[in-house]
Amino acid sequence: MNLKTICTFMVGAALMILMAAFIYTPAFAIDLPDTKVQKMTKAQKAAKEKSSDPLLCLDCHRARNIHTNEGVIASQAFCFDCHKDEELSKKKGSNIPHEITQEAFHANQPNHRFIACINCHKDVARSPHKTTLGAQCLDCHTRHSESPGNDPHSRVSCQACHFQSEFVELDPKDFKVKLSRNDYDGLPISLSDHILADVEDEQTCQKCHFKKNPVGAPAAVLPSKSLMCIMCHTSPFSMGHPLFGLASLIFIGGIFIMIAFWFKGSVKGEERSLHRKISLSSESVYKTIFSKQIFSLIKIFILDILLQRRILQESVSRWSMHSLIFTAILLRLGLSLFTAIGFYFNPESSLLTVLIDKNHGFTAFANDLLGLFILLGVIWAVVKRFIVKPDHVVSEYQDNITLILIGSLVVLGFLLEGARILVTQIPCEMAIYSFAGYMVSKVFSFFPLDWAQVYPLMWYGHGLVAAVFIAWLPFGKMRHMFNTPLTYFIEAVDGVKNEKRV
Amino acid sequence: MEANKTPQTFQRFHVLHRILHMVIILNFTFLAISGFLLHFSGFEWARFVVSLMGGAGAAGWLHRFCAVFLYIGILIHVFWLFYYKIVLKQNFCGPDSIVPGKKDITDMYQNLRYIFNKGASPLFDRFSYLQKLDYWGELLGMQSMGITGLILWFPEFFAGIIPGFFINIAGYFHFYEAVLAVMYIGVVHMSDTHLAPDIFPMEKSIFTGKIEKERFMEEHPGEWKRQEMINDETAQQL
Numbered sequence: 165m166n167l168k169t170i171c172t173f174m175v176g177a178a179l180m181i182l183m184a185a186f187i188y189t190p191a192f193a194i195d196l197p198d199t200k201v202q203k204m205t206k207a208q209k210a211a212k213e214k215s216s217d218p219l220l221c222l223d224c225h226r227a228r229n230i231h232t233n234e235g236v237i238a239s240q241a242f243c244f245d246c247h248k249d250e251e252l253s254k255k256k257g258s259n260i261p262h263e264i265t266q267e268a269f270h271a272n273q274p275n276h277r278f279i280a281c282i283n284c285h286k287d288v289a290r291s292p293h294k295t296t297l298g299a300q301c302l303d304c305h306t307r308h309s310e311s312p313g314n315d316p317h318s319r320v321s322c323q324a325c326h327f328q329s330e331f332v333e334l335d336p337k338d339f340k341v342k343l344s345r346n347d348y349d350g351l352p353i354s355l356s357d358h359i360l361a362d363v364e365d366e367q368t369c370q371k372c373h374f375k376k377n378p379v380g381a382p383a384a385v386l387p388s389k390s391l392m393c394i395m396c397h398t399s400p401f402s403m404g405h406p407l408f409g410l411a412s413l414i415f416i417g418g419i420f421i422m423i424a425f426w427f428k429g430s431v432k433g434e435e436r437s438l439h440r441k442i443s444l445s446s447e448s449v450y451k452t453i454f455s456k457q458i459f460s461l462i463k464i465f466i467l468d469i470l471l472q473r474r475i476l477q478e479s480v481s482r483w484s485m486h487s488l489i490f491t492a493i494l495l496r497l498g499l500s501l502f503t504a505i506g507f508y509f510n511p512e513s514s515l516l517t518v519l520i521d522k523n524h525g526f527t528a529f530a531n532d533l534l535g536l537f538i539l540l541g542v543i544w545a546v547v548k549r550f551i552v553k554p555d556h557v558v559s560e561y562q563d564n565i566t567l568i569l570i571g572s573l574v575v576l577g578f579l580l581e582g583a584r585i586l587v588t589q590i591p592c593e594m595a596i597y598s599f600a601g602y603m604v605s606k607v608f609s610f611f612p613l614d615w616a617q618v619y620p621l622m623w624y625g626h627g628l629v630a631a632v633f634i635a636w637l638p639f640g641k642m643r644h645m646f647n648t649p650l651t652y653f654i655e656a657v658d659g660v661k662n663e664k665r666v
Numbered sequence: 667m668e669a670n671k672t673p674q675t676f677q678r679f680h681v682l683h684r685i686l687h688m689v690i691i692l693n694f695t696f697l698a699i700s701g702f703l704l705h706f707s708g709f710e711w712a713r714f715v716v717s718l719m720g721g722a723g724a725a726g727w728l729h730r731f732c733a734v735f736l737y738i739g740i741l742i743h744v745f746w747l748f749y750y751k752i753v754l755k756q757n758f759c760g761p762d763s764i765v766p767g768k769k770d771i772t773d774m775y776q777n778l779r780y781i782f783n784k785g786a787s788p789l790f791d792r793f794s795y796l797q798k799l800d801y802w803g804e805l806l807g808m809q810s811m812g813i814t815g816l817i818l819w820f821p822e823f824f825a826g827i828i829p830g831f832f833i834n835i836a837g838y839f840h841f842y843e844a845v846l847a848v849m850y851i852g853v854v855h856m857s858d859t860h861l862a863p864d865i866f867p868m869e870k871s872i873f874t875g876k877i878e879k880e881r882f883m884e885e886h887p888g889e890w891k892r893q894e895m896i897n898d899e900t901a902q903q904l
Binding site: 439443446447449450 | 685
């Protein structure tokens, strides 16, 4: 090994070290941000020492990224930087604490850990640093109401129920029930702890539903509507109160008794075996459905059942009376079915939000008009039966029960609506669309009763009559709504056949 | 009687079973389509078709919707077995039963001999061993599809009961069993029902509920014989 070789090695090594030193860039890069960080910490220290010191531009104007979790944490840290300060509120001259720490937020809102503050508090990230909108839940969450397809709470903001604060208020600007920033004595309270309420607990409901509440809620927590209310109202796919459950059970039992009665007769000569009877009749139904006869059945369904052609052929006045009741109920059923199913699939649709909101002009008007039609039909029938008394009308007690049930159901419905408009303090220009209910509410307002307490009683009255009506459907006169169409169909398929005796 | 132009037919399936079969066909098809589209979401064609269906959310919804109805169909089949035993007072080991018995094993052996031209065709009863295999394969397969599907549907709930990696296992089971089910239906069931030379192009008895006399005699000779005996007895009594 000669000197030349050793020199070459040494020069090479020196070159390698030099190049490695150049490649290791942080040595150069650290320089700039380092001074920046120092400046910022100095500024923050200064801000802490003297709160009156103005903030520097770069204290707020940082690069932000809310599209990744890392960015969310940075964005949250930006807010917590100031809001961790207990003295914060005093700076502004008010006593409401605005402090919130990351730990407290994560503990109270575990599902929103990775959501940037400004994702919900949309309008605070600008100057002046002030919110008018509040947190926007509906940007991510869909509207659910009490349960889908049933919306007495469409004018209640999300936070009013879902946040743990006892105090609510009715905002006179948009007539929404919101969390109040003051307690009931008018003293400002803090809402910055972000604790969610347990909405399953009835106590949460009682924060509005108590006597003499300021937001116009009924004085008692009422059960949700039941699926059986869908005949006239948009309702959720649930049972609601046990009363409705019982009524539905009786209804289903009655349907079974009715079908069992149909199968008491002989089916195509088969007298005894129920299994044979069912298989023979289902066989012929199957055969009819998959044949050309189905078209004539569809025609009968539209003309004779939906449009009541056969009653029209008998007498125009009878048809008008019957159609007033039948078509109005059918239209309400169609509307509420459409709303309930549509809302299930697309809760964000603006059309369905309109249909669910019973204070909206169209929904209120349609429901009132159709309800009035039913009432008119019932009154017509009562007049015919008890005052005019033509010879061919024989009043049986079953007919009278039917008329009483439907009539009281509709009357109670209108009274209920009037009480609701009165209690919830809906403004005139909104309530005028439910014209009948608005008139009732005007009449009610003359009576100095505590309508918030009367309303639940009326609600239970309406619900009870509805439950009795549904339970009674397969037993009394209303059985004709199953039997008559079936008779029409069977007649159409093969004259008067002995397959099913109705 | 034989002079009639339309061939004499016999009742083979109840309306209930025909409707159930249609329900299961529809739901199975949609399940297979939506499920495979979701599984192969990395491919451009799958994404295109899913976008036609209204996005991955809609496809997932359709998948769950059809799964619920398919499983209701399966449940009704199970209830039918109870009905068959309790109300109709039939025997599970009897010749009309769908439950596999000793005869099916001998039938299979004899059928293999017949295929290799070493003996006569077995006298199948109401359901041949192949049909029973189809039926029970689907009925039992749907149970495990249902369980793994539920685990995938409600992972938060099941993670509280079973270890978390079971959810991944359930995912694998769900996919590979779906492949198995689709292959079985598409290859075995389709060919052994529709592609037999004297049935081709289509086996209609599950849709019409009827079977022609000749096919009845040929394919279910055991049942035909019993039917004839019953007819003879009633004729003698009359």
